[in-house]
Amino acid sequence: MSSIIAVGESYQKFNPRAYLQNNYMPPRADFSSEDCVVPWKLRCLAEAFATGKIHGHTLIDIGTGPTIYQLLSACDHFEEIIATDYLAVNREVLRRWVQGEPDAFDWSPYIKHVCRIEGKGEQWKEKEKKLREKLKQILPIDVHQPKPLGSELCHPADAMVSTFCLEAVSPDWPSFERALQNITTLLKPGGHFLLIGALEESFYLAGEAKLSVVPVREADVKEALAKSGYQIHDFRSYVMPPGLKIGVDDVSGVFFAHAQKKPMA
Numbered sequence: 001m002s003s004i005i006a007v008g009e010s011y012q013k014f015n016p017r018a019y020l021q022n023n024y025m026p027p028r029a030d031f032s033s034e035d036c037v038v039p040w041k042l043r044c045l046a047e048a049f050a051t052g053k054i055h056g057h058t059l060i061d062i063g064t065g066p067t068i069y070q071l072l073s074a075c076d077h078f079e080e081i082i083a084t085d086y087l088a089v090n091r092e093v094l095r096r097w098v099q100g101e102p103d104a105f106d107w108s109p110y111i112k113h114v115c116r117i118e119g120k121g122e123q124w125k126e127k128e129k130k131l132r133e134k135l136k137q138i139l140p141i142d143v144h145q146p147k148p149l150g151s152e153l154c155h156p157a158d159a160m161v162s163t164f165c166l167e168a169v170s171p172d173w174p175s176f177e178r179a180l181q182n183i184t185t186l187l188k189p190g191g192h193f194l195l196i197g198a199l200e201e202s203f204y205l206a207g208e209a210k211l212s213v214v215p216v217r218e219a220d221v222k223e224a225l226a227k228s229g230y231q232i233h234d235f236r237s238y239v240m241p242p243g244l245k246i247g248v249d250d251v252s253g254v255f256f257a258h259a260q261k262k263p264m265a
């Protein structure tokens with residue numbers, strides 16, 4: 001059985017609630033210290049959008065999973081945001097948040113934190129409402145397909161975001177690079193790409209599921225981005241402190257890349 005099919009099989013046991021508990025609740029989601037990993041990720045994203053360079057009509061998020069934090073600083077700069085995920089359970093979790101279902105995950109600490117660090121005096125309920133209005137499509141995706149969304153996007157996205165997806169769905173390095181090539185077809189030439197991922201991770205837990213991850217280092221990610229035709233504007237790494245190594249994975253750090261797809265030659 002192809003190792004890509006094996007990855008797909010392993011995701012059938014993925015439990016969104018357990019995944020959210022492991023990564024998006026304390027101790028990893030501690031907003032009292034900028035040294036914590038979640039504030040670090042939110043700051044990378046807020047600073048990238050604060051440059052004013054990243055804007056347009058449509059932003060697409062690749063492998064959104066059951067999380068929306070990665071879209072909070074984006075929503076002021078786009079008319080429409082497209083979320084995507086491989087699993088129906090994750091797309092359903094996203095839909096329930098968009099619809100304001102009472103049992104949906106509480107992202108308000110994240111929304112309040114982002115409003116604070118953006119310093120625009122925006123009320124958090126305003127930002128929550130704005131993101132819900134802009135999150136217009138939640139589509140199935142498979143980054144291992146040359147056309148990850150199946151049918152063509154009506155037109156390439158103006159910007160793209162992806163967090164913790166490629167390394168967690170690729171059985172090996174060549175597969176990571178191919179997946180990056182595939183999703184790059186969804187982004188217009190000159191479009192900006194914000195990529196966040198795990199460094200040197202080999203597995204992570206999401207309830208019953210134990211998922212394999214291809215361990216990547218900074219240099220690998222930079223090389224893959226260059227091979228896929230990106231210019232890198234900013235690249236940062238976060239070292240996971242011992243207190244945040246809580247057994248849910250063996251991640252040693254997190255990287256953030258702000259890249260731009262080179263215009264057609």
Ligand SMILES: Nc1ncnc2c1ncn2[C@@H]1O[C@@H](CSCCNC[C@@H]2Cc3ccc([N+](=O)[O-])cc3CN2)[C@@H](O)[C@H]1O
Nearest residue numbers: 023037063065086087141142143164165168169198204249
């Ligand atoms: N073929 C496919 N194409 C697209 N998406 C696919 C495909 N297969 C599965 N998916 C989809 O991709 C998945 C995305 S979640 C992947 C989780 N990555 C690992 C996890 C993340 C994490 C988060 C936060 C922190 N931290 O320290 O703050 C550390 C870490 C390290 N561990 C999932 O939504 C699945 O549904």
